[in-house]
Amino acid sequence: MTSNSDLGSADFETLASTSDVELLKRAWRNEKAAPEILQYEGALVERAKGQIELVEENIEDYVNNGVDPLVVSLYQMDLDRTQFLLRSYLRVRLLKIEKFMFHNLKSEEAESRLSEQEKVFAKSCADDLAKHFEKCVLSKLPENYQSVLKQSLISEADDMVPQPHLDTFVVCRSNNFVSLNLYEEGESPETVEMERGDLYFIRYKIVKGAIESGKIDLI
Amino acid sequence: MAGQTDPHISLFSPQEVEFMAEDEMVEIVPNMNMEPLNFISGDFGRFLPQIPTQVPLWLAVALKRRGKCTFRPPEWLSVDNLTQVLEAERESQSTFQALPFSYVEIARLLFDHARDDIPDMYMVRSLVEDIRDVRLHKLETNLGSFQGTSAVKISNVSAMEVNLVRPFVRRALEAFYKHDKPEADVDRDTRSSRQPREANNEPRELQCPCLSEKKSQVSSVPIFVELPEK
Numbered sequence: 001m002t003s004n005s006d007l008g009s010a011d012f013e014t015l016a017s018t019s020d021v022e023l024l025k026r027a028w029r030n031e032k033a034a035p036e037i038l039q040y041e042g043a044l045v046e047r048a049k050g051q052i053e054l055v056e057e058n059i060e061d062y063v064n065n066g067v068d069p070l071v072v073s074l075y076q077m078d079l080d081r082t083q084f085l086l087r088s089y090l091r092v093r094l095l096k097i098e099k100f101m102f103h104n105l106k107s108e109e110a111e112s113r114l115s116e117q118e119k120v121f122a123k124s125c126a127d128d129l130a131k132h133f134e135k136c137v138l139s140k141l142p143e144n145y146q147s148v149l150k151q152s153l154i155s156e157a158d159d160m161v162p163q164p165h166l167d168t169f170v171v172c173r174s175n176n177f178v179s180l181n182l183y184e185e186g187e188s189p190e191t192v193e194m195e196r197g198d199l200y201f202i203r204y205k206i207v208k209g210a211i212e213s214g215k216i217d218l219i
Numbered sequence: 220m221a222g223q224t225d226p227h228i229s230l231f232s233p234q235e236v237e238f239m240a241e242d243e244m245v246e247i248v249p250n251m252n253m254e255p256l257n258f259i260s261g262d263f264g265r266f267l268p269q270i271p272t273q274v275p276l277w278l279a280v281a282l283k284r285r286g287k288c289t290f291r292p293p294e295w296l297s298v299d300n301l302t303q304v305l306e307a308e309r310e311s312q313s314t315f316q317a318l319p320f321s322y323v324e325i326a327r328l329l330f331d332h333a334r335d336d337i338p339d340m341y342m343v344r345s346l347v348e349d350i351r352d353v354r355l356h357k358l359e360t361n362l363g364s365f366q367g368t369s370a371v372k373i374s375n376v377s378a379m380e381v382n383l384v385r386p387f388v389r390r391a392l393e394a395f396y397k398h399d400k401p402e403a404d405v406d407r408d409t410r411s412s413r414q415p416r417e418a419n420n421e422p423r424e425l426q427c428p429c430l431s432e433k434k435s436q437v438s439s440v441p442i443f444v445e446l447p448e449k
Contacts, residue, residue: 021260051259078258169392202370
């Protein structure tokens with residue numbers, strides 16, 4: 001189990017020895033703030049689950065052995081905090097999957113960010129919703145309008161599928177010096193440079209890559 | 220329930236912001252003996268009477284509530300420092316003074332649980348509240364002078380304050396961006412020739428002149444997350 005240095009969990013120099021809880025907190029925060037679903041931190045979740053189970057067993061032992069109830073309650077508090085992070089992280093992801101159900105299954109990039117169980121959930125959710133729509137509404141509409149994904153047979157794209165709004169603004173803080181292109185290719189190249197620790201309100205699309213590589217955190 | 224904060228009110232509920240602040244390290248002086256604690260979130264050392272140790276805020280509050288320790292208030296939470304900060308906040312209409320990122324939450328928790336450990340507690344508390352008022356007022360007035368841009372730099376704003384203004388600023392900036400975009404190609408050239416970029420590379424010329432000012436009257440390194448080292 002990796003442990004923190006004494007100087008504080010937010011000390012960026014000790015990123016190499018950052019505890020799992022720190023990483024989980026970071027993943028949770030990023031996931032909450034981002035408009036689309038982010039890469040699933042499978043290894044982190046597994047490790048966190050393992051540690052939680054271990055501590056749960058320990059606590060049972062402590063209670064049975066009559067260890068000081070103060071110590072037991074402190075371990076319980078720590079356990080509760082970690083459990084909250086894990087649960088909230090998973091729930092936020094589920095919320096996003098439900099919100100953008102069809103989009104997640106359609107887009108390969110989004111689908112690759114889901115875990116196996118999430119994929120199963122997304123698929124069954126989408127199937128159920130499609131069936132529900134068909135049964136209640138779509139079968140009663142005229143022929144050309146019966147698709148779940150398209151407004152009508154004439155539409156070229158799947159325009160009934162809501163997409164995550166990538167141009168939304170998020171608050172971010174950078175961990176290192178970062179220089180970003182404000183605009184997409186072909187437009188005039190204005191950049192914004194962020195020092196370590198600066199806070200910015202910025203369009204999500206601009207910082208998307210930097211978040212994935214860990215250079216920027218969402219607040 | 221976990222993960223179900225209404226995003227239209229604010230992204231994080233106040234409890235969640237406090238939750239995040241509770242991982243900040245503070246110094247306590249235990250008054251008992253205790254074995255090291257091997258938590259999931261880290262190992263916290265032997266607790267010996269009268270030997271100060273660093274622990275996360277939530278642990279410190281838990282120990283304090285059971286009467287097992289006293290707090291050493293952080294350096295920034297002193298009458299002198301706060302008076303200085305308050306004056307500087309009042310002077311400048313557009314920049315924020317450097318305060319720990321979670322100063323609101325830390326101060327609240329300490330006032331609630333560790334009154335006797337803070338010298339001049341009432342003075343300190345009223346100072347912190349004044350600082351909060353001034354900063355919030357500054358935020359409000361600055362919000363009124365927004366202009367369209369892709370990135371706004373906000374220096375030294377704390378976690379609670381960010382959480383408060385986030386929904387409004389987000390919608391405002393999005394609206395600006397949406398309406399700005401088709402005209403962007405035409406206007407950008409004229410803007411860039413009008414105002415030369417400063418060496419510190421601020422995002423765009425037509426930006427909120429207040430929140431993204433980089434020069435600060437009181438030269439201090441912005442401290443966001445870490446409390447000042449002793």
